[in-house]
């Protein structure tokens with residue numbers, strides 16, 4: 001079995017994953033800026049890293065997964081100008097900035113829980129790490145990579161790029177960046193438009209402010225991730241992830257800060273999750289081509305014909321590899337819902353399989369399991385994994401007709417592997433298989449069906465085929481399929 005290959009977007013190549021410490025993984029992922037509801041594109045990014053987190057754990061790694069909450073310092077234009085996103089929303093809603101932070105952090109957690117994303121090991125906030133950010137700024141000043149101007153501190157890109165390849169992650173060079181940047185026009189304290197803020201002086205109107213050696217101010221957006229990844233994972237750690245849109249400037253600046261402060265670029269593998277489109281177009285609030293997770297789950301959107309369960313959406317998301325663009329559409333979700341149902345039905349059939357047939361079957365479960373592992377080892381290729389899961393679905397169907405197909409030991413082994421892939425690695429949830437039915441309604445349905453199947457068994461014992469067939473046909477019309485086996489009858493929802 002080969003090891004795990006990761007596409008490192010810093011080197012632009014697949015690399016064999018070798019953690020710094022055997023058996024352990026340190027992973028940092030840029031979390032949300034909590035000033036509004038998390039959108040579906042963000043959900044995809046976080047589910048991509050949730051899958052990676054789950055798979056690494058499944059393979060026996062002890063993972064420390066750090067995902068931050070940006071609750072200060074992220075300005076409206078994503079650069080160093082404009083209002084703080086959180087403070088702007090606070091003014092709009094006429095509440096305290098920390099109420100904004102609390103409201104949207106709770107919403108983010110609710111959404112992550114609905115999509116069955118595991119919580120990270122540590123979830124640090126920018127406002128909780130002002131001291132660390134000030135210390136890193138001081139370190140950069142004393143190393144000569146930053147300068148103070150009028151109460152603000154900026155990273156000196158020109159000085160840094162004399163000896164370091166600024167642009168190494170995004171593949172840009174500083175001349176290109178200069179030609180694409182706005183002229184400072186003497187309006188800024190920056191020496192060059194490429195410089196970015198480590199610490200910004202707070203204007204009188206700025207609400208979120210902290211004392212610092214340079215007066216009252218707030219940290220620059222890029223600094224928190226360098227400070228917090230270093231604090232919890234060390235100066236050098238294994239994986240840094242985030243959405244593709246963060247590659248530049250955010251992650252480029254992180255590397256420069258890390259190298260400038262302590263000579264290591266931070267992460268040894270950079271991973272970027274691709275974006276989500278809706279009906280073939282970029283999602284955008286202004287054009288109305290947008291979908292919130294809440295709208296997906298309620299069906300309350302002009303883009304949808306009905307509601308979809310979070311598990312179906314998750315299944316749909318993992319049908320594409322995290323590095324490819326994924327397009328959401330009502331049609332595609334309907335197809336995913338059918339696939340999700342088939343997978344869950346097959347799993348249920350296998351879990352109810354009677355002990356019959358020979359010990360060993362014809363289907364080579366170990367070879368199949370190795371193919372599944374290979375798919376995930378190849379840069380977490382979940383669509384290939386899912387294709388293999390449907391090979392298992394076919395094998396389960398063949399086994400229904402001929403129990404020599406899986407055999408008793410094969411069926412038990414397949415059940416164990418399938419359970420791990422579906423629920424532990426892909427993070428799907430069985431309840432969603434029956435639409436909006438939760439665990440309690442599933443239990444009630446099972447009880448009712450036990451009575452119906454018993455009545456049908458009695459009819460068959462009395463050779464009342466008309467009654468037996470009528471029960472079967474009426475259930476089929478209602479979407480419930482009866483399967484008769486040597487050990488009795490079972491049902492699945494179509």
Ligand SMILES: [Zn+2]
Pocket residue numbers: 029030031225250
């Ligand atoms: Zn970040």
